[in-house]
Amino acid sequence: MSLFKEHNVGRMLAGASVVAFIAGAGAVSAFRTRPAAAEAPTPAPPVVVGSSAMPTLAPLVKQVTPGVVNISVEGKIEQTPFALPNDPFFRRFFQLPDQPMEQKYQAAGSGVIMDAQKGYVLTNNHVIDHADKITVTLTDNRRFDAKVVGRDPDADVAVIQIPAKDLTALKPANSDKLQVGDYVVAIGNPFGLNHTVTAGIVSAVGRSGLDLEGYEDFIQTDASINPGNSGGALVNLNGELVGINTAIVGPSGGNVGIGFAIPINMAQAIMTQLIEHGKVERGQLGVLVQDVTPDVAQAMHLKDSAGALVSRVEPGTPAEKAGIKPGDVIVRLDSADVRDASDLRNRVGLLPVGTDVHLGVIRDKKSMTVDARLARRTVESQAGSDIDQRLDGITLGTAPEGNKPAGVVVTGIDSKSNAYAAGLRKGDVITSVDRMTVNSLDDLKDVVKDSTGPLLINAQRENTELFLVLR
Numbered sequence: 001m002s003l004f005k006e007h008n009v010g011r012m013l014a015g016a017s018v019v020a021f022i023a024g025a026g027a028v029s030a031f032r033t034r035p036a037a038a039e040a041p042t043p044a045p046p047v048v049v050g051s052s053a054m055p056t057l058a059p060l061v062k063q064v065t066p067g068v069v070n071i072s073v074e075g076k077i078e079q080t081p082f083a084l085p086n087d088p089f090f091r092r093f094f095q096l097p098d099q100p101m102e103q104k105y106q107a108a109g110s111g112v113i114m115d116a117q118k119g120y121v122l123t124n125n126h127v128i129d130h131a132d133k134i135t136v137t138l139t140d141n142r143r144f145d146a147k148v149v150g151r152d153p154d155a156d157v158a159v160i161q162i163p164a165k166d167l168t169a170l171k172p173a174n175s176d177k178l179q180v181g182d183y184v185v186a187i188g189n190p191f192g193l194n195h196t197v198t199a200g201i202v203s204a205v206g207r208s209g210l211d212l213e214g215y216e217d218f219i220q221t222d223a224s225i226n227p228g229n230s231g232g233a234l235v236n237l238n239g240e241l242v243g244i245n246t247a248i249v250g251p252s253g254g255n256v257g258i259g260f261a262i263p264i265n266m267a268q269a270i271m272t273q274l275i276e277h278g279k280v281e282r283g284q285l286g287v288l289v290q291d292v293t294p295d296v297a298q299a300m301h302l303k304d305s306a307g308a309l310v311s312r313v314e315p316g317t318p319a320e321k322a323g324i325k326p327g328d329v330i331v332r333l334d335s336a337d338v339r340d341a342s343d344l345r346n347r348v349g350l351l352p353v354g355t356d357v358h359l360g361v362i363r364d365k366k367s368m369t370v371d372a373r374l375a376r377r378t379v380e381s382q383a384g385s386d387i388d389q390r391l392d393g394i395t396l397g398t399a400p401e402g403n404k405p406a407g408v409v410v411t412g413i414d415s416k417s418n419a420y421a422a423g424l425r426k427g428d429v430i431t432s433v434d435r436m437t438v439n440s441l442d443d444l445k446d447v448v449k450d451s452t453g454p455l456l457i458n459a460q461r462e463n464t465e466l467f468l469v470l471r
Helices: 058-067 088-094 264-277 294-299 318-322 341-349 441-448
Strands: 003-005 068-078 102-115 120-123 131-137 143-145 147-152 157-161 183-188 196-207 218-221 233-236 241-249 259-263 287-291 308-313 329-333 356-363 366-373 381-383 394-398 408-413 429-433 455-461 464-470
Touching: 058 068, 058 102, 058 183, 058 233, 068 120, 102 183, 102 241, 120 264, 131 147, 147 264, 157 264, 183 241, 218 241, 241 264, 259 264, 287 341, 308 318, 308 341, 318 366, 329 341, 394 441, 408 441, 429 441
Parallel strands: none
Antiparallel strands: 003 241, 068 102, 068 131, 102 120, 120 157, 131 143, 147 157, 183 196, 183 233, 196 218, 218 259, 233 241, 241 259, 287 308, 308 329, 329 356, 356 366, 381 394, 394 408, 408 429, 429 455, 455 464
16 A cells, blocks of 8 residues: 655556556644635535435535635656666766756646635645646636745645635634544545545544655545545535645555545644745754653653653754753643654644743653743755765755654755766755665765765655665
8 A cells, every 4th residue: 555645747647556646735833813714604504305304515515615726737847867877977878968857747736715815725735846837726717827925845735826806715623623533525626527525534633654744643534535636625514624635545546545634723824824934934842752662651661652752852952951851751742742753743843933832741750841942943064075075066964853754955966066967956865875874964974984986875856766876
């Protein structure tokens, strides 16, 4: 079984086992005043057919559907290079160009109107990523060119804006109150079939560890979600928006009853920062944490296996200043319990810089409260030539806390360098060198100092892994 996001290149290979689609998409701070919006009215009760009331979702769908839009994009992406042609010898032998080749693409997804007066539409980042032109189509077939207000790739959330009047915005629910077993309705544009409606229940909440995004706190649902649904609405039976459909699980990219949505509390809080700043400025606590397993809980004489075990405290960070130590177990963040390491990473990573947090900590079987103020993330950066001449022409930095995958990020690259000719690009995350895992610049230095031949680099670019050779 494989996890899929509807890829914004928007092409499907018939009969292929892997699909190039993506299903067509945590709280930053306390809710701020929502922008004024023409919210959809409460749906009418079930209609009466004959002498008896017939259960139907038709009134709900009629009221909610105008708030869901179709998004079509056009753009260009670099073709993913293959390992051998990126070797300079093979490039010269086969007369391959040194510059990357671009490929035009078209794709489709969905979006949700969040502000009827200002025309703000919430969608997934992967729906509009690389787009040169974004077109939004409403239920009444009006079309508008959209502009990007802000994007957050780490949480796969984006906000676009259209110059339209007479819009209908969906009313957000409190997704923290969503329970397993609640009925939900998914609305989107799967396979280009506009405003398709499916229904199901909430199968799980708080899903993480899926390696779909850097920050994960998904709602899982069995409502059918297919390629093209990304960015669409997941609503409850009151017609309130509870989530933004994002991803699917399936052997061939189609629905098998397991879909995922970003909780609206998380998406809306990110949207607020994107509208105000154009980006999300995440705070940093400065700890590496791991789950508390039953064995660890028993060894540490803990009551249960909830919480996040601190394995390392980074120097100079808010955690160190607050007195947090390796071996501490963080069991509470502000007023909410911490489930596990992913829960802590998500919630801290989605809080803005300068936020004061109150941490419940267990140390040596004693409970205490620690106060910390989240700082701006800092990424150590170093010229590759200072590490090794084979890395000349690139600038490297350690991936930020919570980044998936962990590794060394290419923060800059000279287009005339050997590394560029080999296929390395800005934004690539180097996860291993000579088949040795690298999680930091120190790891990279340790590996290359003992290597005398070409460096075999394993890099991740979006959803693709590459093997490249640097000489």
